[in-house]
Amino acid sequence: xxxxxxxxxxxxxxxxxxxxxxxxxxxxxxxxxxxxxxxxxxxxxxxxxxxxxxxxxxxxxxxxxxxxxxxxxxxxxxxxxxxxxxxxxxxxxxxxxxxxxxxxxxxxxxxxxxxxxxxxxxxxxxxxxxxxxxxxxxxxxxxxxxxxxxxxxxxxxxxxxxxxxxxxxxxxxxxxxxxxxxxxxxxxxxxxxxxxxxxxxxxxxxxxxxxxxxxxxxxxxxxxxxxxxxxxxxxxxxxxxxxxxxxxxxxxxxxxxxxxxxxxxxxxxxxxxxxxxxxxxxxxxxxxxxxxxxxxxxxxxxxxxxxxxxxxxxxxxxxxxxxxxxxxxxxxxxxxxxxxxxxxxxxxxxxxxxxxxxxxxxxxxxxxxxxxxxxxxxxxxxxxxxxxxxxxxxxxxxxxxxxxxxxxxxxxxxxx
Amino acid sequence: xxxxxxxxxxxxxxxxxxxxxxxxxxxxxxxxxxxxxxxxxxxxxxxxxxxxxxxxxxxxxxxxxxxxxxxxxxxxxxxxxxxxxxxxxxxxxx
Numbered sequence: 275x276x277x278x279x280x281x282x283x284x285x286x287x288x289x290x291x292x293x294x295x296x297x298x299x300x301x302x303x304x305x306x307x308x309x310x311x312x313x314x315x316x317x318x319x320x321x322x323x324x325x326x327x328x329x330x331x332x333x334x335x336x337x338x339x340x341x342x343x344x345x346x347x348x349x350x351x352x353x354x355x356x357x358x359x360x361x362x363x364x365x366x367x368x369x370x371x372x373x374x375x376x377x378x379x380x381x382x383x384x385x386x387x388x389x390x391x392x393x394x395x396x397x398x399x400x401x402x403x404x405x406x407x408x409x410x411x412x413x414x415x416x417x418x419x420x421x422x423x424x425x426x427x428x429x430x431x432x433x434x435x436x437x438x439x440x441x442x443x444x445x446x447x448x449x450x451x452x453x454x455x456x457x458x459x460x461x462x463x464x465x466x467x468x469x470x471x472x473x474x475x476x477x478x479x480x481x482x483x484x485x486x487x488x489x490x491x492x493x494x495x496x497x498x499x500x501x502x503x504x505x506x507x508x509x510x511x512x513x514x515x516x517x518x519x520x521x522x523x524x525x526x527x528x529x530x531x532x533x534x535x536x537x538x539x540x541x542x543x544x545x546x547x548x549x550x551x552x553x554x555x556x557x558x559x560x561x562x563x564x565x566x567x568x569x570x571x572x573x574x575x576x577x578x579x580x581x582x583x584x585x586x587x588x589x590x591x592x593x594x595x596x597x598x599x600x601x602x603x604x605x606x607x608x609x610x611x612x613x614x615x616x617x618x619x620x621x622x623x624x625x626x627x628x629x630x631x632x633x634x635x636x637x638x639x640x641x642x643x644x645x646x647x648x649x650x651x652x653x654x655x656x657x658x659x660x661x662x663x664x665x666x667x668x669x670x671x672x673x674x675x676x677x678x679x680x681x682x683x684x685x686x687x688x689x690x
Numbered sequence: 691x692x693x694x695x696x697x698x699x700x701x702x703x704x705x706x707x708x709x710x711x712x713x714x715x716x717x718x719x720x721x722x723x724x725x726x727x728x729x730x731x732x733x734x735x736x737x738x739x740x741x742x743x744x745x746x747x748x749x750x751x752x753x754x755x756x757x758x759x760x761x762x763x764x765x766x767x768x769x770x771x772x773x774x775x776x777x778x779x780x781x782x783x784x
């Protein structure tokens with residue numbers, strides 16, 4: 275059933291009894307062409323693009339918990355493509371372009387709100403590096419504009435703009451096409467669209483090992499619901515990538531950290547941009563419900579706990595109040611964390627592993643949500659064709675041996 | 691909030707410390723291959739469970755020390771000096 279205004283109207287007249295589950299939950303079959311481990315945004319998008327772009331529908335997505343219950347449901351919903359290096363700019367802007375058409379493509383409203391993303395400049399050095407950054411983005415064909423302090427003030431009147439501020443605002447830059455999208459809807463939309471194309475979505479099924487064939491080739495997965503054979507297996511498990519890779523005897527250049535986020539009680543509209551300060555590492559946006567959504571730096575020690583430390587929460591909130599003193603009376607409603615897979619250069623890994631038959635999409639670290647469409651598109655490409663997608667070519671595991679990094683640690687926008 | 695037991699200053703809260711990552715990573719010989727150097731510099735076990743790691747009492751005595759900590763519960767199982775042999779793996783606390 276397609277979602278439309280007409281379907282809503284029909285529901286209104288028939289007591290909404292015609293709605294069906296958005297995706298099927300079949301029992302796992304004995305074998306598939308492709309098994310994707312991880313039912314978050316990247317895994318579900320991979321399944322969808324395998325079916326849509328490559329007509330591969332013998333595909334299963336296997337999820338230990340529930341769809342989008344990991345980082346897809348734990349991020350701060352920001353989408354943007356303000357990256358510095360050409361390799362990243364191409365990849366992330368491709369992703370943003372897919373986001374721009376996603377609601378129509380999936381027939382599911384992902385509530386993309388291109389409200390603009392403002393990065394503040396607190397020093398002359400910030401201003402100079404931002405002017406370089408904006409020029410670089412223009413050369414990549416990506417929208418960006420430098421802002422004076424007055425322009426920042428006009429866009430974000432809630433900011434502390436006095437020259438006496440702890441971190442005075444001297445200007446900034448903005449990507450107008452950046453913004454937010456509803457994270458759950460992205461997972462659910464891809465799941466529904468993939469399921470309609472014949473992909474099996476299997477929740478509450480944990481992968482406990484890999485089936486190995488001749489020459490160590492991965493030929494399937496052992497799960498809590500039995501053995502599932504597959505021609506190819508892909509891992510899209512973010513912070514748990516190392517745990518799954520270890521089951522196959524593979525080490526990754528990944529360290530897992532907790533990245534926390536929090537929301538205040540909902541208030542009237544006060545902030546209609548995403549605002550980030552490189553001085554505090556804090557970024558804030560206001561959700562459609564009115565909550566201030568706040569994110570900041572990692573808890574800088576290895577963790578799989580999915581909860582943030584109080585010490586970091588305190589410093590993130592201190593940074594928030596330095597930017598927005600008027601938020602000091604808001605009460606915090608919720609605080610949580612996701613486990614992010616951080617690699618040395620803060621760029622992803624999308625492609626084959628040294629183990630035949632095993633592919634991986636990981637290393638997005640703190641910025642995986644914005645990349646869901648591109649991560650899925652490029653992983654589907656290599657799974658279906660056996661060749662890396664040209665956008666994913668610079669993002670291979672070999673770079674950790676060759677040293678050919680795409681070092682976006684600075685451009686990712688928060689301190690690592 | 692974690693409470694870490696600095697061997698010199700006693701129990702202090704997490705705020706005062708900086709984590710220096712995995713302990714006991716042996717540097718390969720200068721003649722090692724690119725693959726061995728890459729492995730040494732970037733590849734990690736990243737365990738979900740007990741992890742041996744270095745911490746520094748940055749806002750205190752400034753000393754480094756080793757910690758065995760569980761990466762899910764954050765429980766500290768043992769603390770030992772730099773240069774000391776790593777303790778036997780032990781069992782994860784429940």
